[in-house]
Amino acid sequence: MAQPQQSEEAEVPPLRVGMVGYAFMGAAHSQGWRTVGRVFDLPRRPVLAAICGRDADAVRRAADRHGWAAAETDWRALIERDDVDLVDICTPGDSHAEIAVAALAAGKHVLCEKPLANTVEEAQVMTRAAEEAFGRGRFAMVAFNYRRVPATALARRMVAEGRLGTLRHVRVSYLQDWLVDPEFPLTWRLRREQAGSGSLGDLGAHIVDLAQYLAGESLAGVSALTETFVRERPLTGGAVKGLSAVSGTGTGQVTVDDAALFTGRFTSGALASFEATRYATGRKNSLRIELNGERGSLAFDLERLNELSYHDGTEPAAHAGFRRILVTEPDHPYLDAWWPPGHGLGYEHTFVHQARDLVHAIAEGRRPEPSFADGLQVQRVLAAVEESAEKNSVYTPIAV
Ligand code: SOE
Numbered sequence: 001m002a003q004p005q006q007s008e009e010a011e012v013p014p015l016r017v018g019m020v021g022y023a024f025m026g027a028a029h030s031q032g033w034r035t036v037g038r039v040f041d042l043p044r045r046p047v048l049a050a051i052c053g054r055d056a057d058a059v060r061r062a063a064d065r066h067g068w069a070a071a072e073t074d075w076r077a078l079i080e081r082d083d084v085d086l087v088d089i090c091t092p093g094d095s096h097a098e099i100a101v102a103a104l105a106a107g108k109h110v111l112c113e114k115p116l117a118n119t120v121e122e123a124q125v126m127t128r129a130a131e132e133a134f135g136r137g138r139f140a141m142v143a144f145n146y147r148r149v150p151a152t153a154l155a156r157r158m159v160a161e162g163r164l165g166t167l168r169h170v171r172v173s174y175l176q177d178w179l180v181d182p183e184f185p186l187t188w189r190l191r192r193e194q195a196g197s198g199s200l201g202d203l204g205a206h207i208v209d210l211a212q213y214l215a216g217e218s219l220a221g222v223s224a225l226t227e228t229f230v231r232e233r234p235l236t237g238g239a240v241k242g243l244s245a246v247s248g249t250g251t252g253q254v255t256v257d258d259a260a261l262f263t264g265r266f267t268s269g270a271l272a273s274f275e276a277t278r279y280a281t282g283r284k285n286s287l288r289i290e291l292n293g294e295r296g297s298l299a300f301d302l303e304r305l306n307e308l309s310y311h312d313g314t315e316p317a318a319h320a321g322f323r324r325i326l327v328t329e330p331d332h333p334y335l336d337a338w339w340p341p342g343h344g345l346g347y348e349h350t351f352v353h354q355a356r357d358l359v360h361a362i363a364e365g366r367r368p369e370p371s372f373a374d375g376l377q378v379q380r381v382l383a384a385v386e387e388s389a390e391k392n393s394v395y396t397p398i399a400v
Contacts (some may be wrong), residue, residue, distance in 0.1 A: 015044040018078045021090030022053045022062035022190040030066035034353030040356045043363035062284040079103045093196045097122035104133040115205040116375030118196030123379040130372035141368035142375035144209040148353035153333035164293025170272040173290040174203040175280035185245045186252040198256030204276035208381045210237040221397040224388040226263035256378040306344035
């Protein structure tokens with residue numbers, strides 16, 4: 001691991017981060033910012049300057065736990081701080097647009113959790129703000145962290161090298177089961193006004209982004225089904241498994257989808273299938289993707305995230321077959337800075353890599369990826385899925 005000397009450290013200019021939100025994603029991003037400079041040699045040194053949340057005691061505790069120097073209770077105060085260069089937005093989708101646009105206008109760089117926004121219109125406004133800010137040397141990125149698993153980054157590299165040849169199929173699913181129990185309380189993730197959509201925006205956004213990133217092309221249209229299996233849930237108030245539950249007594253309406261199933265056509269003509277659900281009993285965080293091309297196939301499973309399966313279709317049939325690449329070699333993406341071969345990484349490392357890539361893009365004056373424009377395009381796919389589902393699966397082109 002890179003261990004900067006005291007003097008070297010002093011020469012590297014800081015990148016002072018202010019984060020809004022401190023729940024699950026806030027904790028994950030904190031871990032990324034805290035760790036990245038200890039593992040990678042960076043052109044700027046992330047500093048955990050200030051964290052923001054509405055509850056003064058809770059945000060102070062979060063600051064102490066995650067290593068933030070200061071705590072704020074109003075995001076507007078956070079973006080006005082002179083000691084913040086970058087605003088990292090880890091709040092529910094309903095506040096992304098307002099915070100991101102204001103932070104960019106205040107001259108900050110922005111990292112925003114996915115999905116970029118709750119609507120296409122909001123995502124458009126954010127993308128315009130990011131474009132203007134780019135002209136002023138300020139950068140914006142969406143946090144699609146699964147691009148930063150070494151095995152998915154390797155898969156992208158192999159597709160770009162032409163190892164799969166012409167792509168025919170992309171098959172992808174993202175399965176969780178935390179809503180199976182109908183007594184699980186109503187949380188913000190089940191309310192359209194806060195979350196935008198349900199499993200579609202939460203899980204579907206990840207797999208749409210990952211599929212398009214790995215394929216290296218965009219979806220042209222989709223046919224979809226969505227369903228809400230449990231339409232009313234108990235109200236409790238307070239946190240439930242790290243998710244803040246909606247306060248009140250009795251029950252409240254679930255106003256988002258519980259599951260989304262769709263097929264899609266890529267611009268090249270390749271066909272794709274997608275499944276996003278929180279009702280896959282026994283599946284906790286199962287994201288699987290397989291790509292089949294004329295020359296070969298790749299398969300990835302988040303539950304075995306240090307591995308990538310590869311079939312080279314050009315090998316003689318007698319000994320061809322899927323083989324398991326253990327993605328822990330120094331030649332593999334991100335891995336030269338980590339542990340010796342065979343000593344695997346996990347979920348949290350995706351946030352370290354995300355921070356690394358953003359710091360490099362900022363220091364080198366490059367547009368970070370995925371950009372807000374990429375986030376907007378995913379938002380358009382999600383909107384087309386909803387439109388198609390409303391029309392009983394009518395094939396719906398993705399707006400450009
Ligand atoms: C909850 O479903 C969730 O935390 C998502 O919001 C994250 O984006 C995903 O990485 C894990 O599951």
